[in-house]
Amino acid sequence: MTILERLKEMQDAGGRICPRCGRWMESPITHNALSRVADIYVCPDCGMDEALRDFGRIPLPVEDWAIPQMWKEDKR
Numbered sequence: 001m002t003i004l005e006r007l008k009e010m011q012d013a014g015g016r017i018c019p020r021c022g023r024w025m026e027s028p029i030t031h032n033a034l035s036r037v038a039d040i041y042v043c044p045d046c047g048m049d050e051a052l053r054d055f056g057r058i059p060l061p062v063e064d065w066a067i068p069q070m071w072k073e074d075k076r
Contacts, residue, residue, distance in 0.1 A: 003068050004038045020046040022066035
């Protein structure tokens with residue numbers, strides 16, 4: 001299973017933590033920003049950051065997001 005599939009599964013199960021920054025997101029989840037990278041939601045601040053990075057063509061790799069970083073640390 002890919003990182004993005006795991007993040008989507010987490011949100012489908014009711015997770016409300018922003019996968020990009022690790023902060024708590026608004027309820028319901030659809031009140032947040034849809035990521036420009038994947039079919040998952042991120043908090044409004046991360047949504048704005050993604051938009052600016054998209055405009056500047058300097059995306060933040062999914063592997064550098066907060067939740068994937070925590071998963072990486074757990075495997076150590």
